[in-house]
Amino acid sequence: MIRLARNYGSKAVKQDFHLLPDFKLKCGLEIHTQLSTQNKLFSHSTNDPFASANVPNFHTSFFDVALPGTQPNLNLEAVLFAVKLAVALKSEVNLSSQFDRKHYFYGDQPLGYQITQHYNPLAKGGSIELTKALDGIDQEHIKIDIMQLQIEQDTGKSIYRESEHVSLIDLNRSNVPLIEMVTLPNFTDLKQIRSFIKKYQNLVRHLGISTGDLETGAMRVDVNMSINDYCRVELKNLPNTSSIMNAVKFEYKRQVDIIRRGDADELLSTPETRGWTGSSTVKLRSKETTIDYRYMPDPEIPLIELSPDVVAGVKTSLPVLPDEILRRLMSKPYFLSLKDAKILTVNGNGRDQQYTQSELLTFYLDTFEEYLAHVKEDINPKLPTNWIIHELLGNLNRLQFPLSKALQTLTPSKFAELLVLIHEGTLSKASGKLLLFHILEGAKGSIDLLPVDLSALIDNFELNAIQDVDPEELKKICSDILSQLNDPKLLEGIITGKKKNSLKFLVGQGMRLSQGRVKPQLFEQTFKKLLKITW
Amino acid sequence: MIYRIGSRAHVRNFVKSAIGPRFRDMTEIKKYVESPKWAVEEFLKQDDKEQIQHLPSEETVKRLLKLSGLPLENFDSIRNQLGRQLLFLDKLMTLDVDENIDPNHARILERHPQPLRYEELFRLAHNQRQEKSLGETDGSWESIKLATQSENGFYVLREALMKRE
Numbered sequence: 001m002i003r004l005a006r007n008y009g010s011k012a013v014k015q016d017f018h019l020l021p022d023f024k025l026k027c028g029l030e031i032h033t034q035l036s037t038q039n040k041l042f043s044h045s046t047n048d049p050f051a052s053a054n055v056p057n058f059h060t061s062f063f064d065v066a067l068p069g070t071q072p073n074l075n076l077e078a079v080l081f082a083v084k085l086a087v088a089l090k091s092e093v094n095l096s097s098q099f100d101r102k103h104y105f106y107g108d109q110p111l112g113y114q115i116t117q118h119y120n121p122l123a124k125g126g127s128i129e130l131t132k133a134l135d136g137i138d139q140e141h142i143k144i145d146i147m148q149l150q151i152e153q154d155t156g157k158s159i160y161r162e163s164e165h166v167s168l169i170d171l172n173r174s175n176v177p178l179i180e181m182v183t184l185p186n187f188t189d190l191k192q193i194r195s196f197i198k199k200y201q202n203l204v205r206h207l208g209i210s211t212g213d214l215e216t217g218a219m220r221v222d223v224n225m226s227i228n229d230y231c232r233v234e235l236k237n238l239p240n241t242s243s244i245m246n247a248v249k250f251e252y253k254r255q256v257d258i259i260r261r262g263d264a265d266e267l268l269s270t271p272e273t274r275g276w277t278g279s280s281t282v283k284l285r286s287k288e289t290t291i292d293y294r295y296m297p298d299p300e301i302p303l304i305e306l307s308p309d310v311v312a313g314v315k316t317s318l319p320v321l322p323d324e325i326l327r328r329l330m331s332k333p334y335f336l337s338l339k340d341a342k343i344l345t346v347n348g349n350g351r352d353q354q355y356t357q358s359e360l361l362t363f364y365l366d367t368f369e370e371y372l373a374h375v376k377e378d379i380n381p382k383l384p385t386n387w388i389i390h391e392l393l394g395n396l397n398r399l400q401f402p403l404s405k406a407l408q409t410l411t412p413s414k415f416a417e418l419l420v421l422i423h424e425g426t427l428s429k430a431s432g433k434l435l436l437f438h439i440l441e442g443a444k445g446s447i448d449l450l451p452v453d454l455s456a457l458i459d460n461f462e463l464n465a466i467q468d469v470d471p472e473e474l475k476k477i478c479s480d481i482l483s484q485l486n487d488p489k490l491l492e493g494i495i496t497g498k499k500k501n502s503l504k505f506l507v508g509q510g511m512r513l514s515q516g517r518v519k520p521q522l523f524e525q526t527f528k529k530l531l532k533i534t535w
Numbered sequence: 536m537i538y539r540i541g542s543r544a545h546v547r548n549f550v551k552s553a554i555g556p557r558f559r560d561m562t563e564i565k566k567y568v569e570s571p572k573w574a575v576e577e578f579l580k581q582d583d584k585e586q587i588q589h590l591p592s593e594e595t596v597k598r599l600l601k602l603s604g605l606p607l608e609n610f611d612s613i614r615n616q617l618g619r620q621l622l623f624l625d626k627l628m629t630l631d632v633d634e635n636i637d638p639n640h641a642r643i644l645e646r647h648p649q650p651l652r653y654e655e656l657f658r659l660a661h662n663q664r665q666e667k668s669l670g671e672t673d674g675s676w677e678s679i680k681l682a683t684q685s686e687n688g689f690y691v692l693r694e695a696l697m698k699r700e
Binding site: 039073106302 | 602603604648649650651652656657659660661663664665666669670672673674677678679681686687688689690691692693
């Protein structure tokens with residue numbers, strides 16, 4: 001064991017990693033996801049595993065701490081959440097599944113066993129599809145098969161104080177519901193693994209069944225991997241995506257080294273479990289030290305007997321799934337880029353975010369519809385995209401103002417009105433930006449919010465774009481700007497066409513002087529005339 | 536549980552003999568013979584010889600104690616108790632049971648619960664109540680007060696239960 005660590009366990013992961021054609025990687029994933037049910041799995045105490053940061057052992061019922069004589073009482077919300085996931089993954093829901101006891105003795109497991117589903121899990125089969133177009137994998141399309149989904153309890157948390165030979169136990173997390181999802185070993189490269197994890201994470205967030213955060217441990221990923229069909233190695237303790245990727249890279253190199261040295265029959269002939277230290281994988285368990293879990297059906301918990309209409313009911317209640325939304329957003333009439341479509345679809349962790357994806361998506365679609373109704377065939381799909389995804393979200397973040405609140409004053413129909421004004425040239429982009437910020441800033445400080453009166457504001461601030469610009473006046477403004485510039489090099493670059501972009505600087509000066517009420521194109525044309533630019 | 540299995544058994548040896556009222560006709564006799572009565576104590580009576588035969592090996596007991604995180608103190612007493620339990624299980628195994636029963640339902644619960652329908656599952660999932668009598672209400676009791684050792688709201692475990700890797 002020590003020799004193994006010395007020979008194969010100390011090489012740092014190199015940046016220039018690539019898979020070698022003679023050494024085929026085969027991977028499967030096992031993902032544990034905490035369900036965000038209101039209460040715990042086998043008691044009704046509050047499911048708030050992160051309360052441990054403040055008050056340890058606060059959300060614990062008699063059953064959670066395993067007081068003798070207490071019995072499990074299944075939380076059906078966890079079953080409902082699990083069925084949602086199963087249906088979304090196209091898994092076959094087992095209408096008669098059961099709970100079993102997995103025995104092992106550990107400080108954070110007060111019952112002495114974990115209640116899980118070993119013999120008859122909630123669902124089997126199903127798949128997740130990864131594509132080059134949506135997920136950025138190298139292959140056009142691959143399907144990752146799901147082996148099974150099972151419901152089980154989480155354990156408590158241990159804080160180790162090695163020097164004192166003591167561990168502190170917090171049972172707030174004990175009995176929190178988890179779903180374990182196991183895939184077949186369908187992964188053959190790292191991009192596929194990364195894309196799958198992102199996709200699965202987004203799916204559980206989209207379904208509203210979990211926060212899906214890796215950092216907090218709400219989602220935990222174990223990797224099973226083998227090379228050239230030698231025995232599989234299970235990698236555990238991988239706290240985030242970069243750890244997962246680095247651990248796989250390190251383990252790949254370690255196993256390739258073993259095979260090249262001719263030691264594979266000795267060192268890769270039996271399965272083993274390895275942990276990740278942050279720079280290398282280390283052996284945790286091998287065949288000799290495999291735990292005998294002594295599984296048995298839990299005699300205290302009834303079977304989960306579901307009527308077939310549960311599957312049908314859940315199917316009807318599911319939201320449109322993320323891939324379908326992405327495809328819709330990327331086609332007519334929206335024509336969003338993948339990047340922008342993902343902003344509306346891929347759920348973040350919700351921290352420091354002023355909106356939820358579903359709020360934003362609904363706002364976008366409603367605004368787009370209103371905008372389309374006004375402009376009809378003359379549509380510019382980029383306008384709603386830029387103004388919602390870039391301007392609006394940018395302002396909300398800057399002001400730390402939630403979208404739900406902003407919606408009270410800036411309803412989709414008001415926002416569409418703003419877009420139409422810009423679309424028709426009644427309001428210049430620059431004025432539009434000022435106005436939007438002004439509206440949001442004002443809304444942030446108000447208590448009673450009413451839909452904004454755009455026309456009144458535009459009149460008040462005289463933001464209307466000047467429709468009939470006097471060419472002579474424009475010429476004078478531009479000449480003044482040029483005379484005050486005093487930068488012959490810049491002008492030369494613009495005139496010769498070597499620095500075309502610098503013309504934008506001049507236009508910007510013009511916009512500033514006209515307070516954004518003159519269209520930038522007019523400034524551009526006038527400057528070109530004055531400087532006799534031919535490009 | 537034992538009675539339930541017993542009621543399906545037809546092992547004459549375990550029928551307790553007793554003098555009762557006189558049988559009046561053949562039907563009563565048949566009914567009596569077909570419904571065995573049980574003396575659990577007699578059925579489960581264990582003699583010393585049997586117990587010794589059922590003693591698990593020292594190695595097995597040590598392994599089980601290790602798996603359960605229990606100390607090796609009282610080793611002989613624990614080994615004897617296990618032996619008695621094994622003998623008990625062996626005796627249960629001699630009974631005639633209904634093979635048609637789905638082992639999935641072999642638990643102390645309703646054997647054929649009504650499958651949950653969607654509406655009901657949805658309703659039950661969303662209408663849950665925390666029971667104070669089960670300690671489910673936040674902060675309604677302090678679990679660590681039952682612990683012999685605690686620190687700042689945490690249970691404290693000493694080295695015997697520390698992570699072994």
